[in-house]
Ligand SMILES: [Zn+2]
């Protein structure tokens with residue numbers, strides 16, 4: 036039998052699941068091969084020297100041996116562990132949310148250099164940013180764009196007429212913003228305030244720094260989040276699991292603040 | 296999976312389907328196990344089947360610590376010699392065995408039956424968290440040891456519980472570093488685990 040072909044790749048670990056006695060299947064995201072599942076042997080044992088490098092949300096250099104079904108991790112080295120993200124639940128929950136979106140949107144075994152870069156930058160930002168939610172919104176908008184699901188924000192996605200500078204609607208089913216005439220006939224259309232439209236456009240056209248320079252809070256932040264989330268759910272045809280946990284932390288955080 | 300071709304007898308196909316539902320069992324392993332069981336002596340097969348039925352009928356969860364038990368409350372919860380002011384919180388019943396093996400812990404336990412994993416949709420509501428809060432109502436408990444696994448999900452669970460429990464004014468500690476990151480508690484050797492328990496530290500906010 037010939038020796039297995041070995042190759043090296045940088046990767047971010049997205050998630051892992053147990054396999055058999057002490058192994059794990061890791062879902063990893065790479066720049067050149069996109070998303071794929073690889074096998075890591077013996078990593079649940081406390082004697083494993085690899086397990087610490089293979090935790091979700093770690094950027095590492097992997098040595099992989101080609102396998103029958105899944106390639107097998109033969110060696111690894113941590114490049115970046117985004118430590119502050121691991122030590123704070125608000126940051127961690129958003130990092131996991133970003134990882135879940137990558138897992139759902141990224142095709143298997145297809146190179147993805149821009150999206151890989153966006154994801155790594157987002158993890159770095161989530162490790163430092165003050166406004167974590169706005170960082171996520173920027174990530175969502177860019178990810179949709181890169182994956183070919185850019186929301187229409189200039190013209191009505193129903194009739195193509197120019198959107199007027201007043202309250203319009205947002206309808207994921209139709210592909211983005213809709214004018215008030217079209218909104219009546221489209222299921223799931225919700226009011227899109229003028230400020231909400233401006234923020235969405237800023238997220239779509241501006242750089243990260245541009246987007247973060249504007250402070251968006253309270254109901255406006257919730258409105259933008261709701262529209263982007265509904266768009267994502269409509270594209271994926273399923274909920275984003277990690278969103279429920281973020282929502283819970285927010286709710287309980289508010290309760291603690293009231294009690295304190 | 297349902298690969299039942301005419302070549303597979305229906306009861307065998309059903310067994311393969313059932314085995315495939317087990318954790319860590321892929322389609323190939325399910326088939327191998329099913330053919331192994333098929334060739335097993337009838338008495339052995341019956342013993343296995345009755346062990347499965349019995350475990351479902353006789354083993355329940357302790358209403359206090361949520362550990363698996365034949366009697367409720369379990370023996371540890373009923374043991375008058377144990378220190379009721381400390382609760383060690385673990386993910387799985389097997390972790391209690393690991394901690395008991397060290398013979399250096401005389402407090403109480405609490406099994407969460409999992410760890411928070413937002414991507415998999417597993418949140419605090421899916422774990423025995425409210426049962427833990429319930430136990431703190433008596434005011435008897437002064438320390439909670441968070442002994443969840445030293446991996447991402449275990450740390451997330453520990454951070455979440457810290458947030459939740461801190462306002463209640465109990466001392467919250469975490470097993471000392473030394474347990475390698477990513478390893479599972481149930482695989483830790485007795486000495487390492489004993490040191491981690493003894494060297495536990497208060498979690499700072
Ligand atoms: Zn229109």
Ligand SMILES: [Zn+2]
Pocket residue numbers: 357358359360361362368369370371372373
């Ligand atoms: Zn008990």
